[in-house]
Amino acid sequence: MKKIIVAMFLALFTMTSFTALACPKGQHPHGGTGSHHKGGYCSFDE
Helix, strand or coil: CHHHHHHHHHHHHHHHHHHHCCCCCCEEEECCECCCCECCEEEECC
């Protein structure tokens, strides 16, 4: 039972850390290098 709880916690933590790296809703990444736009910035785009 303890292993299941730990696995669920790790999955939840991993998902929240990946979403924290994204731009806020309605904004898009610009600039930066690589497929994840490392070093870029977020801004509104039409």
